[in-house]
Amino acid sequence: MKTIKQLLTMKEQKEKISMITAYDYPSAKQAEQAKIDTILVGDSLGMVVLGYDSTVEVTMEDMIHHAKAVRRGAPESYVIVDVPFGAVGVDQTTDMKNAIQLYKETKANAVKIEGVHVELIKGCTQIGVPVVSHLGLTPQSVGITGYKLQAGSREEAEQLIEDAKNVEQAGAVMLVLEAIPSDLAAVISAQLTIPVIGIGAGKETDGQVLVYHDLLNYGSEHIAKFVKQYGDFSNGVEALKTYNQEVKSGAFPSEAHTYKKKVMGETDK
Numbered sequence: 001m002k003t004i005k006q007l008l009t010m011k012e013q014k015e016k017i018s019m020i021t022a023y024d025y026p027s028a029k030q031a032e033q034a035k036i037d038t039i040l041v042g043d044s045l046g047m048v049v050l051g052y053d054s055t056v057e058v059t060m061e062d063m064i065h066h067a068k069a070v071r072r073g074a075p076e077s078y079v080i081v082d083v084p085f086g087a088v089g090v091d092q093t094t095d096m097k098n099a100i101q102l103y104k105e106t107k108a109n110a111v112k113i114e115g116v117h118v119e120l121i122k123g124c125t126q127i128g129v130p131v132v133s134h135l136g137l138t139p140q141s142v143g144i145t146g147y148k149l150q151a152g153s154r155e156e157a158e159q160l161i162e163d164a165k166n167v168e169q170a171g172a173v174m175l176v177l178e179a180i181p182s183d184l185a186a187v188i189s190a191q192l193t194i195p196v197i198g199i200g201a202g203k204e205t206d207g208q209v210l211v212y213h214d215l216l217n218y219g220s221e222h223i224a225k226f227v228k229q230y231g232d233f234s235n236g237v238e239a240l241k242t243y244n245q246e247v248k249s250g251a252f253p254s255e256a257h258t259y260k261k262k263v264m265g266e267t268d269k
């Protein structure tokens with residue numbers, strides 16, 4: 001199984017790290033077969049799979065259910081599971097309890113926590129729960145920030161550099177930076193020893209992450225500027241229309257899709 005040590009070595013050797021989200025058994029299997037370095041069971045699950053307006057409605061149960069399927073599909077991958085909105089930021093005991101439950105029940109390699117939760121990262125690290133930190137645009141806070149570029153001023157950029165150093169010092173094993181200026185992402189990646197994975201953060205980070213459904217044009221409704229589409233699963237509706245027509249016309253199933261064995265005599269009909 002891929003380890004955090006191997007990902008650290010990749011950073012040291014300037015080998016880019018790939019990450020993709022996955023939410024179920026087949027997408028996880030595809031990611032592992034494609035030899036993508038890391039899989040994130042993101043709480044983007046809420047929007048791209050469950051049809052919610054934001055990630056805010058996603059529950060611990062949702063994350064556990066989907067992350068278990070991903071683990072089954074990608075037994076050799078470094079799998080990270082998102083801690084959903086409301087599961088942390090309560091108090092240290094509750095936050096730790098939720099982080100431990102996610103880690104333990106999903107068999108993920110790490111949990112990802114949005115925002116600067118230094119004490120929680122320390123607490124998790126102390127008891128052996130690896131934490132990936134997520135800064136910049138943190139979708140669980142869009143009610144406050146909106147979906148837009150973060151750290152757009154010199155002051156905010158300096159604050160983000162400090163936050164990144166603080167989460168690293170607290171024990172974070174990796175950092176995701178979302179929707180920030182590329183020159184700032186380059187500085188943070190150079191100043192941190194842990195791998196920094198970007199999404200909408202330019203090419204100078206140690207790696208990149210994209211959402212599976214965005215990358216494959218699979219039902220995503222809002223495609224951000226930073227998304228590149230590598231496949232097109234949008235023709236599913238056409239396939240379903242043809243299936244529908246063929247069932248109604250009797251064209252499906254044909255002989256090719258029918259068992260040949262006969263058990264009834266002509267007279268039974």
Ligand code: KIV
Pocket residue numbers: 021040041042043044045082134176178199209211
């Ligand atoms: O939930 C998610 O998919 C994420 C990525 C956008 C990094 O957090």
